[in-house]
Amino acid sequence: MKSISQILDEKKAGDKNKYISREYQDYGYRLAAELGDLKHKALYIKLAKTVDRAVLDACRRFVLDSNADSKGALFMWKLKQLRQPNLGG
DSSP, rough: OOOHHHHHHHHHHHHOTTTTSHHHHHHHHHHHHHHHHHHGGGHHHHHHHHHHHHHHHHHHHHHHSSSSSSSHHHHHHHHHHHHHHHHHO
């Protein structure tokens, strides 16, 4: 059984950004990390706040299932594709 101090030490050692206070910020940050695009983490945080989560998850699954070099670009392409209304369908 772990002591309280061991549990607290493990929690402190975790990868926690002290500037993230909302759930959508955490989701956007984790999404940017998964896609290897931390340079544009603010964009992913904004998307997490404004875009339906089901759409973001669909794009995320599409990109992670592929073996693309530029996962961020592929994510944005798929997001644009899913958000466009069907033309002539």
